[in-house]
Amino acid sequence: MSKTILVFAERREGALRRVALEALGAAKRLAGKDGTVHAVLACFGGAADSAAELIARGADVVHIADDPSLEHYVPEAYIAVLGAAMSAVRPDALLLGHTASGRELAPRVAVAHSAGHIADVTAIEVAGDGSDVAFVRPLYAGKAFERRSFLPGHPWVITVRPNNLPPAELCDSGERGGSVAVLAYTAPPLLTAVRGIVRRTRGQLDLAEADVIVSGGRGVRSAAGFEPLHELAAAFGGTVGASRAACDAGYCDYALQIGQTGKVVTPQLYIACGISGAIQHLAGMSQSRTIVAINKDSDAPIFGIADYGIVGDLFEIVPLLKAEVLRTKVTG
Template sequence: MSKKVLVIGEAREGSLRNVTFEAIAAANIVSDGGEVVGVLCGDGDLSALGQEMVYYGAEKVITVSNPELKTYTSDGYAQAVMEVINDESPEGIIMGHTAVGKDLTPKLASRLESGLISDATEVVAEGGNIVFTRPIYSGKAFEKKEITDGLVFATIRPNNIPSLERDEALTGQVTEKEVSITNIRTIIQDVIRKSSDGVDLSEAKVIVAGGRGVKSAEGFEPLNDLAEVLGGTVGASRGACDAGYCDYSLQIGQTGKVVTPDLYIACGISGAIQHLAGMSNSKVIVAINKDPEANIFNVADYGIVGDLFDVVPKLVDEIKQMKVNA
């Protein structure tokens, strides 16, 4: 049965995050031919971002602009989104499983007295019902959740559900809704971002990660070179962060970011279970390590036994040569 599904979009530094488009694709599955409605919160003119959601499959988009929404707070965004939910009465709500999504959606689910399926990696329609797949036990197993009745409320893991093709021929209404934001208990004085240059780790298609084997902060330089030629970004294990080789914003693992890139290259990473929990669902894993018994080789699709400081520069040179000859 067709449903109206609300997609809570997320913007960063003036651009929509890719997971917003993936959420629209998931919403199209959940709606089963029904209406997909986007919602965007922020400050200033959001119409261009709303139109971008239309190009990716939203049939209409509601923007909520208010100075109190310039920087995310759970109080402000929850008030704004709840106003839209009350107006639209959707049968489904989808959002990305991001830092914002993980904070906002439980608050909304509580207010709606609804369940919440978090961190879904697959959404399919089976027998008239919607089935979500999500990892459990730190990614060592998966469970399927079937929604047979009631509100469908879920967050989806970035870089898992393919977005629909962008089509500028698609048309949809983008309207602005005025909402009064009051009783904000959290005051944001300043925002200091610590993140890797370039691509967002959680949405990167290619990640080159370093562990204690990089030996120093300077040891990340060849990894940066490899990430650059591959059009990816650099990550790290907790061991490398604890050793002071890089900032904790690069940490991948159970207590860091969970990533699922198309290609994950682990350099000097032994493969502790906490790290594997954050990257073992990557589509292709390449491990580079001097120790042939390192646990990382148990999850790798391809393994190179050798010193990363010998192997990585050779990979960079070879890839550059391939690009020249292409």
């Protein structure tokens, strides 16, 4: 069964976020062989490269809303863009990333268009001719999963958790084509004005989309104690996270916090350094593909979910790991 699917192609600093490509891959699967995949870009200039990449990865039509009100994320403006795209395309489903903006936009669009809404999807199960679709999402901080489906008769709004679904692959250059359309968009009255953006995380990768995360807890002992973690993360090409205890102690900014009251991450590799493993922290990282725990306390709860555990001083072990990673890169 073919469908028309719309994807919100979220960008960050002028480039497509990886979760946008993951949503595009899911859209292609949901649309079916004879379906149509649309993408919508909200921007102020510089959309040509993003539109070309979306088409190269399978979008049939890219709708561009280009306006000064869209230079920075402002909810009222972006909701208006998605509303205009929904009216122009009239899709069977809208897919967004389960990011800070996606979590805000999705329920508002769903209410405005009488659509069903399923959030934080980590897997999509399509059976038969595509008429039977189930969406898998975690419950109880990842301790259980549920499969949910939509009732017929209304469009769907779905947010997909970053780093869980495969991104859309590049198509052969001669295999298919796509088109770009200008979206009819009028900026609404804005209740928020963005005067500037201050980055407080050393320009590092987005935690939700990182393949490798080196995370520190109270055992790091100080802000300076995070430096070896940054060095190890850089060796892996990853990024640094933290437990709430480390943030509360002032060792790092709350933007790095992972856990129930922070960010939820699912990297390929998660290295927990000096983190005891409180349930609130496990809620944010327990679905990581491989978990390595480093802690002096052999009874720390983090070892209960770790794939590999190292009992010892992180300030001795982390430099050794970094040296080994760098040596492997040189000899490999």
